[in-house]
Amino acid sequence: MYIFALHFIPHSMNQTIRVRFAPSPTGPLHIGGVRTALYNYLFARKQHGSMILRIEDTDQARFVQGAEQYITESLNWCGIEFDESPGKGGPYGPYRQSERRELYQQYSDQLIASGHAYYAFDTPEELEALRKEGEKRKQPFIYNILSRQHLRNSLNQSPQETQQLLDSGYPYVVRFRIPENTVITMDDLIRGKVQVHSDTIDDKVLFKSDGMPTYHLANIVDDHLMKISHVIRGEEWLPSLPLHLLLYQAFGWDPPLFAHLPLLLKPDGNGKLSKRDGDRLGFPVFPLQWEDPVTGEKSSGYKEAGYYPEAFINMLALLGWNPGTEQELFDMDGLIAAFDIGRVGKSGSKFDPDKAKWFNHQYLIRRSNAALSDEFLPLLRERNISAKPEYVAKVAGLLKERLQFVSDLWEEGSFFFQAPITYDEQVIKKRWKADTPTLMLDLATMLESLEAFEEEEIDSAVKSWIETKGYGMGAVMNALRLLLVGTSKGPHLASIMTLIGKAETLRRIRFGVTTIHT
């Protein structure tokens, strides 16, 4: 038997680059979606093209209140900007499919007129029964050349019969008529050549009985009308590519170029990353915190967890793409300059929470002390602690190397703001000897006599004091640290004393000596 062949050979279009991110407002956007938006954005900017946001809300049943706003706010937080969007408008609007609904009917009609589509009157129940039966027989039920002659559709009816049903208001859908016995050859920017036999694909519904187009129709019509040059989307769409290409052909339109991005996988086990995984595994899957409007269930977000958007984006960009060099740190401009869709990998990537934290650390240590201070001040205020920004900046400068998030500043340096009240038992056991109290009191007296209470002076004074007295460095310093910090951690003691000041230093020593008992 002869098999027809259909080649969709991508032609180098000398047109302007236009890409779109087209989410469905059925809930919050997770990091996989953000990455898709990001790659679209990087591609558009790199090529000096346009980035469009289109809301695909053709499914009325799955509409979620607040989801569209969430999407906009998330992308905004990430620094992903649109040239055309529902909010901003643009020459090809409206950018919400629900506002374009009148548009789609004519295209559906056009396809029926040209014989590329037909009316189908099968009920959802009938189809479900057929699918179930197919499953039982281990033979897939496909609505196409193999079965359509036995089903209730205009292909098997006289025009009068069809018209009568239509006139009577009988519910119908419009289905695309997949050409039979044809090998469809497609080209993907990431995957290369992909082939599929037309008899394995469904006569997909283009127009639903509720009067709305399905994704497939609306998507193709809008991409064409909006002059989209490249469709960059998730791999879950790859199986629909033949249908989409066939649709372009049926309309007589030039298709855009396609790139199907690999999926983001669960960090543990297998499968595509899903909304539940984040809080189950202790890391966010959403850019921003999301509260379900119906159930009230909250899911954590990167922003609230303390991530910088730059770090989040950097981490996401490298999940599935790499520049081919060993550079890992990129700001948005750097990403735009380095991005190449051809260097996107083919296999799915597991998200690594540890690496995400490392990225944040990298951005944090590069931040100015003043900025860190601004970010930490509100957290101090929450604890009813007021401090001078200059002081907080100095603390931040001293501690930033050991932080992953600004909020770690409290854990690492609360003693800069609050004298210890309790002391680490382990350290007491190890460092607090019988003669330590006297020793510490002597040290306090020496410190009190210092003229200039500055880091260098303190450091040399303490060192020479220890030397002349013949004490062990470790014994003195660790005990002193216990008194000032409450445990055995923190930066150089001279730095701590300089920052908290002479009076506070002496106070802590004298208070601790009377408080610590072994």
Next chain:
RNA sequence: GCUCCCUUCGUCUAGUCAGGUCCAGGACGCCAGGUUUUCAUCCUGGUAACAGGGGUUCGAAUCCCCUAGGGAGUACCA
């Protein structure tokens, strides 16, 4: 079940298109040592991978075939 996609250290990946310079490089993590008055940082070192099997070739992570595993799709959802 069927269709399509994928497969290099635990993870992200370089290298695969143009076979040799790869007994496979980097990063995160982990481990050890060094520095340090503590902890952290930092520095140095280490750990650890071409899914398996056939072929082609003087030579294969790279090309071909098969097997296995994983993923996606299979809705009047997107």
